[in-house]
Amino acid sequence: MTRRTPWGALLPPLVPAILVIGVLEALVRGDVVPAFLVPAPSQIARALVDEGPSLYPPLAQTVKASLLGFLIAAVVGVTAAIALASSRRVQQAIYPYAVFSQTIPIVSIAPLLVIWFGWDRTALASAVIVSIFPVVANTLAGLRSTDPALVDLFRLYGASSGATLFRLRLPAALPQIFTGLRVAGGLAVIGAVVGEFITGQGIGGAIGVAQQRQRVDIIFAGVLLASLLGLALFGFINLAAWRSLRSWHVSESRH
Amino acid sequence: MASGETLVPRRTRSSAIELVAIERRFDDGVEALAPLTLRLPAGSFVALLGPSGCGKSTLVRLLTELDRPTRGSIHKPFDLKMACVFQDPCLLPWRTVLDNAALPLELAGVPEAERHAATKDALAQVGLADAASKYPAQLSGGMKMRASLARALVVQPTFLLLDEPFAALDEITRQALDDHLRTLWKAWGFTALFVTHAVDEAAYVADRAVVLSRRPGRVVLDHPLDLPSDRTTALRSDARFAAQTGILRNALAESGGAL
Numbered sequence: 001m002t003r004r005t006p007w008g009a010l011l012p013p014l015v016p017a018i019l020v021i022g023v024l025e026a027l028v029r030g031d032v033v034p035a036f037l038v039p040a041p042s043q044i045a046r047a048l049v050d051e052g053p054s055l056y057p058p059l060a061q062t063v064k065a066s067l068l069g070f071l072i073a074a075v076v077g078v079t080a081a082i083a084l085a086s087s088r089r090v091q092q093a094i095y096p097y098a099v100f101s102q103t104i105p106i107v108s109i110a111p112l113l114v115i116w117f118g119w120d121r122t123a124l125a126s127a128v129i130v131s132i133f134p135v136v137a138n139t140l141a142g143l144r145s146t147d148p149a150l151v152d153l154f155r156l157y158g159a160s161s162g163a164t165l166f167r168l169r170l171p172a173a174l175p176q177i178f179t180g181l182r183v184a185g186g187l188a189v190i191g192a193v194v195g196e197f198i199t200g201q202g203i204g205g206a207i208g209v210a211q212q213r214q215r216v217d218i219i220f221a222g223v224l225l226a227s228l229l230g231l232a233l234f235g236f237i238n239l240a241a242w243r244s245l246r247s248w249h250v251s252e253s254r255h
Numbered sequence: 256m257a258s259g260e261t262l263v264p265r266r267t268r269s270s271a272i273e274l275v276a277i278e279r280r281f282d283d284g285v286e287a288l289a290p291l292t293l294r295l296p297a298g299s300f301v302a303l304l305g306p307s308g309c310g311k312s313t314l315v316r317l318l319t320e321l322d323r324p325t326r327g328s329i330h331k332p333f334d335l336k337m338a339c340v341f342q343d344p345c346l347l348p349w350r351t352v353l354d355n356a357a358l359p360l361e362l363a364g365v366p367e368a369e370r371h372a373a374t375k376d377a378l379a380q381v382g383l384a385d386a387a388s389k390y391p392a393q394l395s396g397g398m399k400m401r402a403s404l405a406r407a408l409v410v411q412p413t414f415l416l417l418d419e420p421f422a423a424l425d426e427i428t429r430q431a432l433d434d435h436l437r438t439l440w441k442a443w444g445f446t447a448l449f450v451t452h453a454v455d456e457a458a459y460v461a462d463r464a465v466v467l468s469r470r471p472g473r474v475v476l477d478h479p480l481d482l483p484s485d486r487t488t489a490l491r492s493d494a495r496f497a498a499q500t501g502i503l504r505n506a507l508a509e510s511g512g513a514l
Contacts, residue, residue, distance in 0.1 A: 030313065047347070087282075152319075154362070155321060156321070156339060157359045157363070158362065158363070167347075167362075168347070171347070247349070248390050
């Protein structure tokens, strides 16, 4: 098999990025695309520096809301999935509503969140609500697909249901739990920013203000920061997945 | 599901394991076992031979108490310590060989130091002392099966139930494990029931072979193998061995099992 080096993995996605940045810069500078609609990459970079005071304090709020939201979604989501997996009846009774809750557009209930949780916690609540479902769904799928032969083995050795859960079903579900967490990480940032559009705080709020000022460069800078935050969270979850699965699961082992 | 108090496997003072007229009929009407009676004296090595679908797996599930007979009873000694080895090694991929083999002790609440010592001993007995810190994905099929065997040995079983344990392995590995199993049996003195559909393997590892009929399974032949106690590879091409396997083959053919 081919050896993977950090550079080898980074290079392929860097090529289109450099290409797009170069073409965009040329198009804007050559007045093919008006700068008030699409800013040149260099203008976005300048906004990231010059508009720091209107971007970074809000960014800190977004980081806090999405990280905390993700953590709450992870803990509550896994716990809820364990509860659902413990009884088929409970699962049949509750799960359809969990699916139904996914069809409610978060933007439409954001005003409610402000009333219920207050301005300062709306982004957090929104992040939790948006990111919890993939954690529940994937954890549940993982818990339900334990190898029956291994379940028999644990029964044979007289394992309690607690021991079966913590020594067999949860570890076996770990790859799927991480799949849920990866999706949840990206969604937590999206949820937080959506909440911030309503409250005017955080990076969502900063983007709203920039829209009123017709500053597309700041909007782009804000979008870039929010994406980088999502990317960082995704990378962190991947690292955790790699650390805990590399020794045994095909998804993370590269020999 | 079976009902009635008398169907619960009883543990008697007799040191033999006895299946008395057990039947198993499934909810869909399929009869897996006809009245089947079988006695496994303490310390004996019995091979259970049968065509596919003769109820061998059902019998295994009844012995492991993962299932109950519809009728009849199973008598086990009070102090029976059972361990099982299946065709699938059933190792937990996220655990090292050591932690896999130690699982039964861990589930029984044996303290870590004590259980590691016992497990290392068992791993040495199956020839896996050097692989203790490896993960199942790093092992060959034969090594996985040895790890599975070590996991069975850590509980110091008085009864070892082997359900087609080496069926998925290549010929050379299988023969090596047959030899190894026989050595372990002699050293440990447990009662062994070796379920298989391979005539040669049954004759080679066991002292007695029981042939089952097609479903519903019943005993068509209960045959003490007339072979020396020490088995070596040379025996496999011996005329005495051929005579014994011939008897088993005939019984299988008459029972309606295709070979």
